[in-house]
Amino acid sequence: MASLIRSARLLRRLHSLASHPVSPLTSAARTTAENVAKWIEENTEVSRDHLTPELRLRLVTQNCWLWRARAEDCPYPDPFWAFYWPGGQVLTRFLLDNPDVSRGKTVLDVGSGCGASAIAASMSGATYAIANDTDPIAATAVALNARLNGVCAATPPSPAPPGSCEICTASLVGRLDARWDVVLLGDMFYDDGDFGRAILDWADDLTTRGTAVLVGDPGRATFRERTATTTLRRRLLKVAEYDLPRRCREENSGFTTGAVWQFSRVV
Numbered sequence: 285m286a287s288l289i290r291s292a293r294l295l296r297r298l299h300s301l302a303s304h305p306v307s308p309l310t311s312a313a314r315t316t317a318e319n320v321a322k323w324i325e326e327n328t329e330v331s332r333d334h335l336t337p338e339l340r341l342r343l344v345t346q347n348c349w350l351w352r353a354r355a356e357d358c359p360y361p362d363p364f365w366a367f368y369w370p371g372g373q374v375l376t377r378f379l380l381d382n383p384d385v386s387r388g389k390t391v392l393d394v395g396s397g398c399g400a401s402a403i404a405a406s407m408s409g410a411t412y413a414i415a416n417d418t419d420p421i422a423a424t425a426v427a428l429n430a431r432l433n434g435v436c437a438a439t440p441p442s443p444a445p446p447g448s449c450e451i452c453t454a455s456l457v458g459r460l461d462a463r464w465d466v467v468l469l470g471d472m473f474y475d476d477g478d479f480g481r482a483i484l485d486w487a488d489d490l491t492t493r494g495t496a497v498l499v500g501d502p503g504r505a506t507f508r509e510r511t512a513t514t515t516l517r518r519r520l521l522k523v524a525e526y527d528l529p530r531r532c533r534e535e536n537s538g539f540t541t542g543a544v545w546q547f548s549r550v551v
């Protein structure tokens with residue numbers, strides 16, 4: 285699977301995903317959350333081998349058969365939730381190191397994947413943490429990972445009690461909601477199409493309305509190039525930088541560090 289992640293073919297699929305959310309699964313057997321959860325439990329392993337070992341996460345690791353599988357062998361397309369991306373790792377590390385960022389806040393984690401950042405926000409005292417990913421399989425992965433870390437996961441229509449991690453599969457990019465105090469974008473600049481620009485425009489709008497927007501990024505070209513304009517560069521403050529752990533460096537050849545950026549309202 286790791287070799288697939290690096291392949292041009294998968295990268296093309298990564299790029300297209302940004303503008304075409306994953307379709308709902310058709311097979312009844314595959315769509316029940318129970319079956320999906322069972323499949324994830326049987327085909328991933330619980331790992332702490334990442335930058336936030338406080339968190340136990342179900343991931344596809346080198347010990348899993350899926351690691352060496354072809355994309356078509358996985359019943360779920362583009363299982364991004366099965367990997368803990370470098371931008372997400374540094375952002376989650378930052379949240380755990382700085383609990384005041386989340387404490388008492390409503391925190392939205394966009395493109396939550398395995399859910400690590402939203403779970404860390406909950407563990408840091410967020411009143412509400414919302415794990416948002418348009419991939420419905422990611423929703424099940426987040427619920428499993430939340431439970432592994434003692435965080436209650438709430439899937440609509442179940443109400444989300446304070447302190448829980450609410451799971452949301454709607455596409456929220458572009459929406460403005462005064463409820464969100466903090467918006468997290470962990471490794472969301474993997475796409476070299478228009479998606480990166482749409483996210484940056486949205487982040488700018490959210491910031492202007494008083495929402496704190498944090499980006500975790502390992503130095504992806506889209507983020508570097510799209511933020512190179514003077515105005516955006518001046519609006520972005522690097523608040524932390526971390527060395528990536530060995531396993532993460534091996535899985536993401538080329539990246540050795542990751543930074544956390546915050547949008548500022550001052551131009």
Ligand SMILES: C[S@@+](CC[C@H](N)C(=O)[O-])C[C@H]1O[C@@H](n2cnc3c(N)ncnc32)[C@H](O)[C@@H]1O
Pocket residue numbers: 301302364365367368369370371372373394395396397398399416417418419422454455456457469470471472474
């Ligand atoms: C590169 S992964 C990052 C996952 C996680 N943040 C991390 O760092 O480990 C990007 C995630 O964004 C999700 N995604 C793509 N487009 C989205 C959208 N419009 N809204 C919410 N999630 C989206 C994908 O399904 C995928 O799980």
